[in-house]
Amino acid sequence: MSEGISKQLVLPKGSGFGVKNGALDKDAFRKVVTVLAAKVAPEKAGVLLKAPALKRSLIDVPKVKSVARGPDQDKLVLLKYSDQADLTEDAVQFLRSQAAELVPHELVFDYDYWSTDDVIHAILPKELEEGAPSGFAVVGHIAHMNLRPEYLPYKHIIGQVVLDKNPSVTTVVNKLDNIVDQFRVFKMELLAGEPDFVVTQSENDCKFTFDFREVYWNSRLHHEHERLIEQFKTEDVIADVFAGVGPFAIPAAKKGCGVLANDLNPSSYKYLTVNISDNKVGSLVRPFCEDGREFIRQAFNRAWDDPLAPVPQRKQRRTELKEIRAGERPAPPVGPRRNRISHFVMNLPDTAILFLDAFRGVLSPAIAGERDLSGLYAEATMPMIHTHCFTRELEPEKAEADIRQRVEEKIGHPLGADTVYHWVRSVAPQKEMYCVSFRLPYAVAYAS
Known part of the structure; x- marks a missing residue:
């Protein structure tokens, strides 16, 4: 009796297999396995594949087709055994009834057949395999890895x-250290492939170009970007304090929002402007490259002094258009420019809370000057502030209490009951990322 083909296709794990002189030996992964094949006329192949008598004898190896072509245009229905003695009596009798000839057939499995995990588990020594x-x-x-020291x-x-x-x-890199740069970038080393670090990434129907070495980008935040953007209305104006290359700003503008987008990193600002142009939202997004605190203090004045472009008419929601046509709501004025900020986005989780003190007195005469912004920013129309942050508290109630205490300390005012604490993701075993969303307190914005 021979062992089934599946057992023959198991690579040794934790054995340092496939490594020669410190390099990958692809030839070591080549395996040739001989199986039985039922040689039949082409029209009978389907009969064999559906036969109950052969159900447990057909080959069942991933990425291997059940039927191969024979040398004389016959079809070879592959079986999972190499010895006829392994076949059941029912299988043998059925094959005879179909005038099937049992012949040997070689299957070649080379390096390309094995998965990433198969190969990696084989090449590592036993103590590192688990x-x-x-x-x-x-x-x-770019494939970005974060290898632990023992695997270096x-x-x-x-x-x-x-x-x-x-x-x-086409490029594989390894992260060298934690983010310590003020621009949220980390050093990396090339492991394999081309030293090409300028990438194009698609997200939320937008295209983003950037140098991965020079700016911060985290694909794991895709759903968080989407979640907040869904909260923005077409007519809103968004102030993105730490905009990066535009993962919030560009899709919001695509939706029809007006956007003030800022980032202190010159490289982020450079690619932000590229992405604004590439996504054709230049009339709706204004880029800035300045300190986040200064940007917050000037954002209200900028929107007042130079209102943002009106909502593109094609961006009006279908439901709004239906209501307008049905007379259920009045049609909006044609081409109104927008001067009231509805949302601030602060996606710098390590330090964003520290910038919240910039909102103290932001609408007071000390900053607003002679501008009377009270008509735009009343108690109920203050902008929402979405602040991303980290916490070491793992229990939701304790995490919310920790975040609330730190936010209230910076703004100098209690948060409202409608404040939302949204868990984003686990960053490390003792580190959680949240987004706290609250309406800017009137007393804070107009404080002296």
């Missing part, structure tokens, strides 16, 4: 495997 790295983030054509001796081999197994990836 926690073998398998996950990575993809940004454009194998980093280039691991990088080569990831490159080989992912056709859309």
